[in-house]
Amino acid sequence: METKKAVLIIGAGDATGGAIARRFAREGYVACVTRRSEDKLAPLLEQIRSEGGEAHGFGSDARKEEDMVAVVQKIEAEIAPIEAAIFNIGANVRFGITETTARVYFKVWEMACFGGFLMGREAAKVMLPRGRGTIIFTGATASLRGRDGFAAFAGAKHALRALAQSMARELWPKGIHVAHPVVDGAIDTEFIRSNFPERYATRDQGGIINPDHIADLYWQIHMQPRDAWTHETEIRPWMEPW
16 A cells, blocks of 8 residues: 655745645645645645645645644644655845834744744654655745845845754754755746746746746755755756856
């Protein structure tokens, strides 16, 4: 009898998170996906199921400890062991430093970093007894450098990167693969199409990132043999300046 395996994606939006869920589902994993509004997950769940996969959606707030604890416990108890956990919440906002309120700064940190800590901690708790598992935190350009107007976002993404590094050094020797891929470039989303038409026009030339290709990278990271694990890698279009 084949044992089920689950992948947990925190922040399964219409682009990257959804693509990751579909990619793992095609490999036979049960896709367990979350968003704050559960009804927004319906199209993704329907697509995965129509392609022969199994998927479950959860309305939860990654900033709330009780929500993250409950989601992980429910999946482990009722669905399947979590073999991969992926934190993919975006919190990209731009404010000049004097216009950045304390509320904005704190909320961005909660979304982009604190939620990652909660997911990572809870995933580690269930993976450690098994001595295996993959935890991936999605990084961004702001993980590596701060730009004008992005003090809150860059601060949170830098903190998430530090979390990933600390967890990797603690958990790798115990069999848990922690990785932090940095997505440095525009992703093929409705937001980019609507707000950056000139950038979107480069799509057919490979000038923006296809979410399915990010998902391929995440699957590759999950499948890496223990003698050749990746912690941090960067993905960007060939024409992206860096």
